[in-house]
Amino acid sequence: MGRxxxxxxxxxxxxxxxxxxxxxxxEADFRLQVVFTAPPHAFGDDVPAFLARLGSVVxxxxxxxxxxxxxxxxxxxxxxxxIDAPLITLPHGANYLKRVTEGPNAGVAGLRRQDLxxxxxxxxxxxxxHHAELRELARDCPEALPLAHVTGDPVHDRxxxxxxxxxxxxxxxxLDEGQKLVVAVSTWGADSxxxxxxxxxxxxxxxxxxPRYRTALLVHPNVWAGHGAYQVRSWLARCGxxxxxxxxxxxxxxxxxxxxxxxxxxxxxxxxxxxxTGAPMxxxxxSEREINPSSPAAALAAHAPTLSPTHPLVDQLDYAAxxxxxxxxxxxxxxxxSEPGRFNRNMRKLMYGLLGxxxxxxxxxxxxxxxxxxxxxxxxxxxxxxx
Numbered sequence: 435m436g437r438x439x440x441x442x443x444x445x446x447x448x449x450x451x452x453x454x455x456x457x458x459x460x461e462a463d464f465r466l467q468v469v470f471t472a473p474p475h476a477f478g479d480d481v482p483a484f485l486a487r488l489g490s491v492v493x494x495x496x497x498x499x500x501x502x503x504x505x506x507x508x509x510x511x512x513x514x515x516x517i518d519a520p521l522i523t524l525p526h527g528a529n530y531l532k533r534v535t536e537g538p539n540a541g542v543a544g545l546r547r548q549d550l551x552x553x554x555x556x557x558x559x560x561x562x563x564h565h566a567e568l569r570e571l572a573r574d575c576p577e578a579l580p581l582a583h584v585t586g587d588p589v590h591d592r593x594x595x596x597x598x599x600x601x602x603x604x605x606x607x608x609l610d611e612g613q614k615l616v617v618a619v620s621t622w623g624a625d626s627x628x629x630x631x632x633x634x635x636x637x638x639x640x641x642x643x644x645p646r647y648r649t650a651l652l653v654h655p656n657v658w659a660g661h662g663a664y665q666v667r668s669w670l671a672r673c674g675x676x677x678x679x680x681x682x683x684x685x686x687x688x689x690x691x692x693x694x695x696x697x698x699x700x701x702x703x704x705x706x707x708x709x710x711t712g713a714p715m716x717x718x719x720x721s722e723r724e725i726n727p728s729s730p731a732a733a734l735a736a737h738a739p740t741l742s743p744t745h746p747l748v749d750q751l752d753y754a755a756x757x758x759x760x761x762x763x764x765x766x767x768x769x770x771x772s773e774p775g776r777f778n779r780n781m782r783k784l785m786y787g788l789l790g791x792x793x794x795x796x797x798x799x800x801x802x803x804x805x806x807x808x809x810x811x812x813x814x815x816x817x818x819x820x821x
Contacts, residue, residue, distance in 0.1 A: 437467045438504040438789055441493075441519055445475040447484050447655035447683055449509035452526045454488075455588040456507060459782040459798055465791065467491075471498035473513040477659040484684055505789050515553030520788045523550065524561035527703030528587065528770050530570065531731040532724050542726050545570045550578045558788055561781070563587040564772040570728070585780040586773030589703075593688055593710050594774070596803040603693040606805035607679075609648060616642060616649045616751070617694040618718070619687075621702025622656035625721035631669075633743070634698070634718055639676055641747040648679070650690055650809060652704060655683035679809035689803045696751050698741065701731050709734060709767035714758040716741045716750060730769035737762060775800065 442457060444450040460466050469491040472481045485492050493501070495513070503519035509526035530544045539548060545567065550560060560582045562568065571579050596603075609615055618638060620628035627634065638649050651670065658666050663683075670680050681687055687704060691697065694713040699705030701720045708715055709730075720735040739754050773780055778798035786793045 437465055438791070439501075440466055440468045440789075441498060441503040441506040441517065442468060442470045443498075443506060443508040443510075443514060443517065444470055444472050444481050444485065445508075445510040445512055446477045446526075446659065447480050448477075449526045450481060450484055451655075451684075452509045452524070452588075453507055455592070456524070456781060456785075459778055459785065463794060466789075469493055469498075471495055475510075475512055477656045480655065480659050480663070480683065487684065505785060511549045511552040513552070514557075515555040520558035522559045522561060522784065522788070523557045524585075525563065528589065528706045529563060529703075529729050529731070530567060531701065531703060531706065531726055531729045533726045535723060541574050542570050542729075545574050547575045550575045557581060559583050559784055561585050561784070563590075563770060566728070566769070566772070583780070583784050584773060585784065586775075586777035587771040588777045588781070589688065589707060590710065590767075590770045591775055591777050591800045592803055593692060593707060595800045596689065596692055597711070599689075599802055599805075600692050603689045603803075603805060606808065607648075607650075607690065607693055608808040608810060609693070610645070613645060614647050614695040615693055616647055616696045616698065617652060617690060617713075618649065618698040619652040619691075619700070619702065619704040619708070620654055620657065621700055621704070622654040622660065623721075623724070625700075625719060625724055626654070626657075626702065627698070627700040627718040628653055628657050630719055634741075635670075635673060637747045638678065639673065643748075644677065648677070648809060649673075650679040650681060650694075652681050652687045652690065653683070654702065654704075658683040677810070679812050681812055685812070686803065686806065689806045692803070693806075696754060699738075701725050701735060706731055706734060706767075706770065709763040710770075712760060712763075714751070714754040715739075715763075716754050730766050733766045733769065737766065 442453050471493045473495050499516040506517045506519035506521045508514045530542050532543045560578050620626045697708040697713045697715045715738045717738045718741045725732050782798045
C-alpha cells in the first residue's frame, strides 16, 4: 500500500516537543508514514537522543533535503526553504512573546519576514494561536497573511483538559497532605530567571522549610543544550542533593505546573501557561527589552508581583496568594488562544486538507496529561518524551 510521507523538522528539543503534540493527530492512520529530520541548529545537540527515545525513522538532513514529501511540519525557520513539501509552520511556545529590538531583523520573533519566508519561499500554511496575531502578520509579513490559519494552542488545551486531575498529579509527584509545591520556571537567555538562579537558588534552599515546602525546577531545554547537560547538572547538583526536583529537558512539565501551589517565573511560555492553573505567581525577572509589548506576556509582567531581594520568600508567597485574583489571570490566559479547546479539530483539518485526504471518522479528542514521575525520581533520560 502506498503511503503518503510526512516530514517532521526537529531543530531543537523544544521544537520537537511541540511537533509531537501535532503529530499525535496523525496516529493510527495506516495511510501515512511519519519520518523525522534534524537540521543544524545551535541548540540542537540533544535532538538525536530525543529522537532515539522516540524510536522514530530519522533521515539525515542532507538526505531529507533531496527527497519529496507530501507534508512537512516545522516549529522554526532554519533551513526549511530546502524542504520539498507543502510546509506548515507553527509557533513552538505560547503565542509570540519575544521581540528583537535592534538590528536589521528587529520585530516580533516568529512573525518576521525571515521567520516566515526563509530564502524568500512562502510556506503552504502559517499556524497562529490567536486572531490578534493576524494584525502583527499584516504589518510584518503581509505576503503570509492569506496563508494564516488560526488554529489555537495545543498546550493550552491539554492543560485545561487536565486541571481536574491536579490531585492525582500531586500524589504522583509524592506530595504529602498539606505540603506546598513551589515551581520555579525559566526560559532561556541572559534575561531569563535562570540567569538569576545564583541569587534565587539559595533562597529556595534556605527559606522554604521542609517538609512543608517542596520545590521543582523547570529549565528551558535551550539552557540544557546551550550549556550542556553536564554543566547544568553540575550547577544544580546541590539542589538535587537537598531534595529539589530538577526536571530533565525531555520530560513533560505541564502536569507539574498544574500541581503547583506557587509559580516563580519570568517572561517565557511556561510562565504564561501558568496563568491557566490557578496558582499564584511571582516573577523573578521580566525583560521589558525582550517582551513583545502586545503579547499576553507583557500583560503578565505588568500584573504579577515581582520577587523582592529583601523580603522573606515565604512572606512573598503568602502575599502573592492573598493578592491573587483568578479572574485577572484568566483574562491574561485567555489571550493565549482564540480557539480554546479546538486546536485538535482545526489542526487536523488543515493537515489532511493539505494532504488531499479525508480525515479519520472520529473526533480528535484532547487527552488529559499523564501522571508525572515522583520528584525524587527525576533524572536525565527518565522523563517521558512528550510535548
